[in-house]
Amino acid sequence: MSAQHLSVLLVEDNALNRDMLSRRLDRAGFAVVLAEDGAQALEKMRDAKPDVVLLDMNLPIKDGWTVASEAKADAAIAAIPIIALTAHAMEADRQKALSAGCDDYATKPIDFPGLVAKIQGVLPS
Amino acid sequence: MNRFTAGLSLRARLYLFSGAILTLFAVNVSTHLWGSLARTESLVAYRDTVNAAQLTDDLQQSLEAARQQILVLSTLRETTEEPLDTSERDSALSELQDIDAKVRRLGTIGNEGTEDYYLRLKESTTLLLAVWQNFYRQYNDTDTALDVDSAVNFNDALQRLGELDQRQQFLAIQRSNAIDRTIALTDRITVIGFITTIAVTLVLVVILIRATNASLQRLKTGAQRFGSGDLTYRIKESLEAGEIRDLARTFNDMSGKLQTAIDDVQSAKADADAANDAKSMFLANVSHELRTPLNAIIGYSEMLQDEIGDPGEVDRAQFRHDLGTIIFSGRQLLSLINDILDLSKIETGKMQVGLEWFQPAALIFQVCDALSPLVNQYNNRFELVIDNDSMGEMNSDPSKLQQIVTNLFSNACKFTENGVITVAASMDDEWLTVSVTDTGIGMTADQQSRVFQAFVQAESSTGAKYGGTGLGLAIVKEFCTMLGGTIDLQSQPGVGSRFSVQLPVDPESTLANA
Numbered sequence: 001m002s003a004q005h006l007s008v009l010l011v012e013d014n015a016l017n018r019d020m021l022s023r024r025l026d027r028a029g030f031a032v033v034l035a036e037d038g039a040q041a042l043e044k045m046r047d048a049k050p051d052v053v054l055l056d057m058n059l060p061i062k063d064g065w066t067v068a069s070e071a072k073a074d075a076a077i078a079a080i081p082i083i084a085l086t087a088h089a090m091e092a093d094r095q096k097a098l099s100a101g102c103d104d105y106a107t108k109p110i111d112f113p114g115l116v117a118k119i120q121g122v123l124p125s
Numbered sequence: 126m127n128r129f130t131a132g133l134s135l136r137a138r139l140y141l142f143s144g145a146i147l148t149l150f151a152v153n154v155s156t157h158l159w160g161s162l163a164r165t166e167s168l169v170a171y172r173d174t175v176n177a178a179q180l181t182d183d184l185q186q187s188l189e190a191a192r193q194q195i196l197v198l199s200t201l202r203e204t205t206e207e208p209l210d211t212s213e214r215d216s217a218l219s220e221l222q223d224i225d226a227k228v229r230r231l232g233t234i235g236n237e238g239t240e241d242y243y244l245r246l247k248e249s250t251t252l253l254l255a256v257w258q259n260f261y262r263q264y265n266d267t268d269t270a271l272d273v274d275s276a277v278n279f280n281d282a283l284q285r286l287g288e289l290d291q292r293q294q295f296l297a298i299q300r301s302n303a304i305d306r307t308i309a310l311t312d313r314i315t316v317i318g319f320i321t322t323i324a325v326t327l328v329l330v331v332i333l334i335r336a337t338n339a340s341l342q343r344l345k346t347g348a349q350r351f352g353s354g355d356l357t358y359r360i361k362e363s364l365e366a367g368e369i370r371d372l373a374r375t376f377n378d379m380s381g382k383l384q385t386a387i388d389d390v391q392s393a394k395a396d397a398d399a400a401n402d403a404k405s406m407f408l409a410n411v412s413h414e415l416r417t418p419l420n421a422i423i424g425y426s427e428m429l430q431d432e433i434g435d436p437g438e439v440d441r442a443q444f445r446h447d448l449g450t451i452i453f454s455g456r457q458l459l460s461l462i463n464d465i466l467d468l469s470k471i472e473t474g475k476m477q478v479g480l481e482w483f484q485p486a487a488l489i490f491q492v493c494d495a496l497s498p499l500v501n502q503y504n505n506r507f508e509l510v511i512d513n514d515s516m517g518e519m520n521s522d523p524s525k526l527q528q529i530v531t532n533l534f535s536n537a538c539k540f541t542e543n544g545v546i547t548v549a550a551s552m553d554d555e556w557l558t559v560s561v562t563d564t565g566i567g568m569t570a571d572q573q574s575r576v577f578q579a580f581v582q583a584e585s586s587t588g589a590k591y592g593g594t595g596l597g598l599a600i601v602k603e604f605c606t607m608l609g610g611t612i613d614l615q616s617q618p619g620v621g622s623r624f625s626v627q628l629p630v631d632p633e634s635t636l637a638n639a
Contacts, residue, residue, distance in 0.1 A: 022422040087416035108420035
């Protein structure tokens with residue numbers, strides 16, 4: 001499956017990081033949908049049914065862990081793979097994200113080629 | 126007995142028991158001496174009895190021999206009329222004197238019980254001997270008729286002698302019986318005393334051992350409980366006395382002091398653990414805060430690198446914007462690093478205070494102006510209330526005042542949405558007062574109590590929600606103290622917070638007056 005056919009929901013509250021990452025994903029050929037908080041994220045997952053979600057964990061209104069667990073509990077969107085994006089770099093933070101229901105985990109600063117590889121990795125083959 | 130000895134010290138118990146045993150021993154020895162004395166008395170009595178019996182026999186024989194001689198001589202005198210020569214007469218008289226001496230000797234043996242009998246014997250023999258002496262003296266005087274038929278006197282003397290003998294024997298038997306009884310009694314007392322001494326000694330030794338052992342056992346139990354870590358255990362001092370009570374008290378004191386020392390160590394360890402946890406959390410927060418601007422810096426830089434290789438014209442406005450974000454993020458990173466260094470300097474005591482005279486009103490205005498973009502970030506309104514009439518120069522460290530106002534102001538902006546942030550400043554002769562008030566989320570009393578501690582944010586999760594390392598307020602508090610001032614916080618959850626700083630206008634005069 002090539003990037004041209006994939007849609008990505010990027011959930012990020014920090015404007016700079018949202019702008020930067022969405023532009024890089026766009027350049028790489030992904031169709032990018034944006035959300036700024038946890039409530040928006042769940043809403044866009046249900047509406048847009050993206051192929052993959054890039055989820056920042058420190059979000060206003062509803063944090064990333066809550067979004068991940070609620071998404072996995074909702075049968076309509078449970079199958080959408082979620083990659084956690086966070087500046088929390090400890091092993092415990094990775095475990096916390098995975099146990100909340102995230103499929104993978106990427107640490108900020110983002111290694112972009114690595115992130116693309118992770119996106120490919122979490123998609124159903 | 127146990128209850129009785131329990132109140133005594135070990136030394137007193139030993140003295141008491143030794144005294145008791147010695148007393149019993151002394152009683153035993155004196156009883157034994159009494160017995161020995163009785164035995165000696167018995168021997169004397171026996172000897173006297175034997176002597177008296179011998180003397181009585183001897184006297185009886187002498188009396189009978191003298192009477193025999195006189196009867197023979199009397200017959201010869203009547204038949205032959207042969208005179209008695211002087212030597213024969215003197216010899217006979219001396220024998221009579223011997224008899225008299227024997228009677229007297231008999232008188233020295235015996236006592237009050239025989240005195241009457243002796244006097245009667247003495248009377249009788251004196252009479253008899255006088256007749257016999259007279260016989261010998263007048264033997265050659267042939268004209269005189271001599272009374273030799275003194276059978277009455279003689280028999281009387283023999284009878285008296287027999288009576289005395291009997292009396293002496295009776296008394297000897299009586300005395301002997303009494304002495305035997307005494308000996309039997311002292312023997313019995315000695316045996317009983319000996320057995321009693323052994324028994325009492327054994328009982329006292331057992332009591333002493335058991336009482337001492339029980340005390341030592343209680344001490345041992347206490348020492349074992351202390352050794353196993355039960356330092357709240359106390360040996361019952363009331364059960365002990367003297368040295369053991371001192372020892373028990375020393376043990377208890379030692380245990381109490383150990384407990385205090387362990388409590389101190391444990392609380393120090395808890396403090397150290399808490400500080401360590403706080404530092405770990407701080408490091409995690411620092412790591413998080415460093416990564417956030419770094420993500421923008423690296424991300425934008427890589428993107429620009431990609432874009433510069435694209436064919437066609439470069440979007441210069443886009444480039445300028447992207448470079449601006451890189452610079453902004455780099456500065457954010459720098460201020461964060463500066464905060465960490467400041468706190469590190471404060472903690473190691475290397476933070477210097479540089480006093481100089483300056484205008485605080487101007488400084489506060491500049492800070493607020495520079496930070497005005499933060500106000501708009503969450504759609505807040507800003508009010509600056511400077512009492513220009515009262516504001517003059519002050520002698521303080523302007524860079525520290527700048528940082529105090531910056532930190533309080535950016536804090537207020539961070540925790541307030543759609544609200545009002547007010548910075549107010551006024552001055553009197555002694556103090557500058559600067560307050561920063563917001564209508565933000567506010568803090569509970571518990572959060573307020575911890576908010577000035579380094580490495581701590583009001584709530585662990587606020588770091589995640591609002592960012593920041595929790596260093597800003599710790600630095601503000603430290604700076605206020607270093608400048609000789611104070612910081613006061615009033616806050617209510619959901620209503621807002623008001624930080625009020627008071628700094629001396631001139632530390633030298635203000636603090637000297639205070």
